[in-house]
Structures are given as structure tokens and as C-alpha cells.
Amino acid sequence: MPLFKVIKASNKLGGAKMEVKEISKDKNMIVREYLFDKNDIARLEDKAVAELNRKKYHIEGFRPGRVPKEVYKLRLKEAFYEIYVADEAIKEVENELDKEELQLLLPPVIADAKFSAEGGKVVVELHTEPEVKFEPTKLKLRKAKEEEVLDGYVDMRVKYVIEENAILEPKDGQAEEGDLVKVKETVMLGEKKLRNAEEREYVLLKDDEREVVKQLFGKKKGDVVEFERTFEKGDDKIVYKYILEVEEVYKRILPEFTDEFVKSLAIENVETTEQLKEKFRTEGKEIYDRELAESYRAQIMDQIPEVTEIEISEKTIERAVENIIENLKKDGKYESYVQNYGSEEKLIEELRNYYLNMIKKDLVVKKIAEENNIKVDAEDIKAYAERVSVEWGVSPDRAEAIIKSRQDIRNEVVMEIVESKVAKILAEKAQIEEVSFKEQENK
Template sequence: MDIKELGIDKNVVTKEYVFSKQEIEIAERRVTNELNQKYTIEGFRRGRVPKSVFKTRFGKSFYEIFVFEKLIDNIYNSVKGENLLLVPEIAESTVNADEAKIVVYLHKKPEITIDYEKIKVKVTNKEQVLDNYVEFRLKTFQEENAILEPKDGEADYEDLVKVKVTILSNDTGKELIKEKEDEYVLYKDDERPIVTNVVGHKKGDIVEFDREFDVSEEGKKLSYHYKIEILEIYNRNLPEITDEFVKTTLSEMHLETVEALKNKLREEGEQIYESETKQSIREQILSLLPDATELDISEKTIDYAVRLIVANMKEENSFENFVKKYNNEEEALKELKEYYLHDLKKELALDKIAKENEIKKEVTDEELDSYAEILAPYWGISVERAKVLVKERADIRKEVENTIFVDKILDVIAEKVEKEVVDVDKDNKEGEENEKEQ
């Protein structure tokens, strides 16, 4: 096999592969053996059909498809280890009994540069976060130990109300929830209709209202009728946080003073802050990394990659539905191209940084156990069960190993980028409840 380099376009090397008569004959024999295993032709014993018969039966396809595939295998084997980004692309080919020439585009991984100055992450002011956390936790202790007094008047903000809830579908008349008892604290900043509509009403009142929910991108809505019967209303008297309150009501914490409580809460908040800030920085870097990355990549590679993606989508019967999301196929292909470049920049940047810092994909059992401890509460299972799943389920283990690997890379980048300290957004209160409706 003679190899001639015809040209270079950034990361694409064009090569011509010329096969000798002997190499073509070897490919012919391999094809004949394989066809004998697949086909039975009348008049010949199975496995004994001559090459000439197959050549007659398949015509040009014998060389242009079957022999061609064997020669391509030789090319693929010859380019292993050449740091290819995509499978070789066949540009031209001539294959017959007398000659075989195949021109191939080798799409190599492009040169990459990362400008860390373009990555600027934000971290919240630590002191403000800790102050707010301590304040929030103290408020929680008060809320949990509030003294309730029955109230005869109208429900007002900060009161607790016990209600009986019934919800019906306006579209079908079906009763979704029937006289379900629940309770709500009427916080002033809670804008849920089930809260705002109760304020100003008395025990025994029945409050009714309708709500609509968007359920599709086409704007389809579902309408529900709410019937809220107020069973009880309570004033909530919040206890003062004193040394006595700490020693008695919070006795399980084994503390003596409010100051000791605040210090403990601050330590607790600091651990949470460090963990969440680290994860926030990782997520920001991962989001900003493609924009800080430049690739010296040929348009041939981008076009080829998109064609491969489209071919795969068509094979999975998902391309038509993808195109429907856009005005036309041209826009859909443009979006695919942008997505591919964005994803490629991220992938190659992570790969480059991992190699430069000798970060390996292998993880230790200790690292897997630590990550399992994080996942356990999200999965709703015990830590021990999570550890077993992470180690024994191949799909889960692979995903966790990759996450740990990427996190190590992002932590290296975090040491190189600028961090801007920002004040806590008072309007975005952590722990605010989200209404869940059916």
C-alpha cells in the first residue's frame, strides 16, 4: 500500500492510498471466503463457490462494495494512533480488479488554545451568606417551636391556618383532590393563590377560585377549580431565642448560650458554603469554557461531523422531529453545527487540561464512596446501598467516574480564573417553598 499526502487544511490531512495487484487479490480472497459463508448458489456445494461466480453475480458491487470494504479496513488499521477526531472520510475511490486508489480525509484533533482571562466566575459574599444562614436557622427554630393560639378573627399574614382542600378539573369535572386537610403559614412573600385567597377570611368560610396551568409549548392550558374550607386559624407566637431557650428547647444540641448556638450554626453554614461554592464555580467554568476556547479547525471537519450526526439521527428516526423545532432544515443544521462546536470545544479543552496536569480517569474506591454519600439522599436510599450501586452497576459507575474526572479538571481551572465576589440577592431567598399542584 503506497500512501501519498495530497494536502493539509488545518486539522484535515488528505491522503491517497494506492493498493498493489497483490493486495487487491488478497482482498478478493477474503471477500470470496466471507460470501461463501453467507450465500448458497445452486449448482455449487456450500462454501465452494468460485470467486468468478460471485464476480458475475454481484457485478461492479463485488469490487466497489465488498473489496472496497476490505481495503478500507487496511486504511483504518494504518491510521490507528494518529489522534483522529472522527472516522476517516472517503473523498474518492476507484476499485476494480486492476487498480485500487482511495483518497481519504483524515480529521485529526485540532490545535486548541484556552484564554483563562475570558473565564470570570462569581462567588457570593461569604460573610453575608453566613450571617443570612445563621439568621435563617434561628428563625427556623422559632417557627418550629411557635406557640399556637386559636384566633376568632380574620386570617392575617404570619397566622397558621388549617384548611380542607378540594380540587376539580374544569375541563372534565373530575375530582382530583377531595377534602384533603392541610395547613399553611400565611407568609407575606408567599404569592401562591391558595395562601393569598385565604387572607382576610374567617374560620368556617369557604374560599373558591380557578387556576390555569400551561401544559405544552403550544399553549394548551388546564383549568382547575379550588374549594378551600377554613377549619382553624391560629396566632403564632414565636419564642425569643435566649440562653434558656437554647438550654431547654434545644437541649439535644448540648449548648449553653445563644452565642454558642450562633457559632455552631456558623460552622455548619461554612461547610455548606464551601461545598456549594465549589460546585457553583465548577458549573460556571463548564458553562464559560467553550467561549474561552479557540479551535484551529477546518470547515470540512465541521460539515462532516454534522453529516454523521444527521445520519445517526435518521437511523434513529429522530431527525424529522428535530427539524420541526425550527423554521426549516437549514436552520436545524445550523443549530446542530453550533451545538457540535460548543460541545467539541468543551470536550477538547477538558482533555487538554487533563493531559497537561496528568489527571487520570481512574478513581479510587474512597472517591466512589464519597460521591455515593452525596448521591444517596437524592436517590432516597441509604448511603451503604448507594455505595454498592455506584461500584457494581457498570452504567452508574462509568457516569460517576466521569463526573469525578471532570470535577478534578474544573478544580484545576478554578485556580487560574478570576473570581468576583457579589452580594447576596435579597430577593432570591434560599429555602423558599415551591407550590406543587396536580
């Protein structure tokens, strides 16, 4: 059995022949040799000379851009073949690889290139996409009980509506639980005023952990409250001074939740407490479905590496980690990463795991997307923009324009949409456990 197989016996490149051999295969990594004979070398010599003259390589006694081939060969000696002819050969190899449209995890790696006047070869590592074995039925998802969540949402919305419509009655006494306190708030950092007598309102509730709320219990109209809060930033401590001038204390009188109260809200097609609750339930169901889908997506993406098998060469992982480290060094972040992980060995191990998990996830998502013909169209982008516009603090149209104008953001958005569509399909095959958060709280 031959140690290699011929891939192309006659690849026409400017009338010359180039033999391509597959010399080894390790799982997803294929090593090829691209062989150039003497005729190929003559052609590559001409291309190397043309490139050197185009760059106006300077040789004393000759006009830049007009240096003959033989002069370059005499002056550059072995470097003429080892560097310049090799570069032209590598370009031709890369062009041939582009035509194949291979599915690669990494760009082709030029492992070696040796050239002389008699011939030469380029050795290329091709790290192709490996097959993945993925079993969606091994996915284990958790979801909150729908009725429990919706009941809680309705209760919260009803409470909010009642409190929003509270009647405020000024009081002379001390501020107590449930009261609303109106203050003028000043915040200082040293001598600088970050907030200068800004009017603010606080409802005093015992489970509110904010220091400003705690400080207002027991205060009355006309009181001035001063306190400091210290925050650590690295080795430094930042001290903020708060000055609260109590302008008014109000007793909140909450309305009764009755049909008459609901009618006074003047909400379209809502006249009774039951109709308002149903409206809130419908609203809550939309939020629940949206957040459940996002929860499933996050859970599934996290679990894919655990339930996926992949046949991948150690060399592929090594090359990928080398690329990541090179980028970290280029960005000046490598040393800090080593420090964070304690040693280079631990960082490399972490990068290996990170890359392997990322590849498993990406390949599974790609596989499911292709099998189910999943696409991302303009309507998907529009719907995504509408969802995130509030979070981004812009209009839906502006959010959509940002996504379309920024390629990096668009790529992230497209990937998130694809993952969501894939997750929807996988969730139908996964094991789903319904969780009662009320029961957990009562334990």
C-alpha cells in the first residue's frame, strides 16, 4: 500500500505540471505535498523577478525595476529560491486551495517549503471540519412552572398599578414603612458635586437594601441626613458623601382593587378586575415565552460540548491554541492571562478546552442549521432590532440601522438568531424538567 496518494496528476498552471500528493491523514488533518518540477521552477523564477522589480528591489549598478534574472540569482544565491521563488509557489498553492472551497477549521498552514533550481515542494496542513456525533436527547433543560410564573407576574403588576395610583397625604411625623419621602439629594466626591440638590422620591420598604432608603427611616420634613459610602477600586478607596434634605414625607393611601378602581384607570376594553388580570396574564405569557426561549438557548449552547463527540487531530488543537496565543501577544494581553491562570501550562490547558468546546458548539449549530435549512432574513433582523432597541436606548429603526451598518455586530446578531432557531428545534427533543421556585423557597 502506497504511503501517499496522488490527488492531481496534471494541474495546469501556465502550461506547467504540478503534482499534488496526500502524504498523511490524522483524523481531520490532511497533509499534502505540492511538487514543482524544473519547468515549474523556470516559470516561478520569472514571477519572482517580476515581483522583485515591481517592488524596485535595489541592486547597485542596475536601474530599480530593470534588474535581470541572472543578476538576482547571483546576488541572492540560495535566498532567491528559498524565499522569493518559494513565495510565488505558495501563492499558486493558495490559489488552488481557494478553488477547492474546502470546509476548514483553520486557514491552510504552510508547514514547509523547499526550493532550488531543480525543483521544489510546498507542504500544506489542511485542518478540515471533522464530523460530529451529537445526541439531542441527552440535553437536560429546566423551566419554571408556567402557571406559577404567570400568577406571580399578575400579582406583581396588580401591586404596581395599586401603588402607582396611591393617594399621597403629607404628614408631619416620622417617615415609616410604606411612606414616600421627597428629598433634595446632593452627592459629593471630595469637593466635586456629582449630584447637586436633585429632587428624588423614595418609598420606604423594609426589604429595600439601599443605604439611602435605610437612612430615611424615622426622618421628618426639614431634616438633613448626611452619610458616606466607601467603594474599593483596585488598591484605592473612593468615598462618596451623601446629603439628603427632606422636603416632604407622605403617607401613601393605597386604593382598593375593585371593579370601580379598574374603570377609573381608563384602559381600553378593561372594566373589571378579572379583565385586568387577564390582560396582565397575556402580557406575562409573551414575556415568559420569550425568556424561556432565551433560557433554552443558553442551556443548550452550554450543554452541547458535553453531549458531543468529535474526531479532531491534536495538531489542529495545537495550531488553534498557537493562533489564540499569538493574538493575545499582539494585543499585549498574554502576560496578564498567564498571571490570571497561574502558569503558561494552565493557560494553554484552558485555551485547549475553550477551543474544543467552541468548535463542538459551532459545528453542531452549523449541522442542525443546514439539515433544517435555517436562514436569517430581513424580517429576523427587524424583529431582533425591535427587541433590543429599549436595551440599547434607541428606536427600533436606529437599532436595525446599527446592525446593518456594523459587520461585527451583524455577525453576532445573525449567530444569535441562528442559535435561537437551532435551540427551538433541539428543545423539542431534549429532556425538560419543570421547576417550582415556590417549593424551593419554602424548603
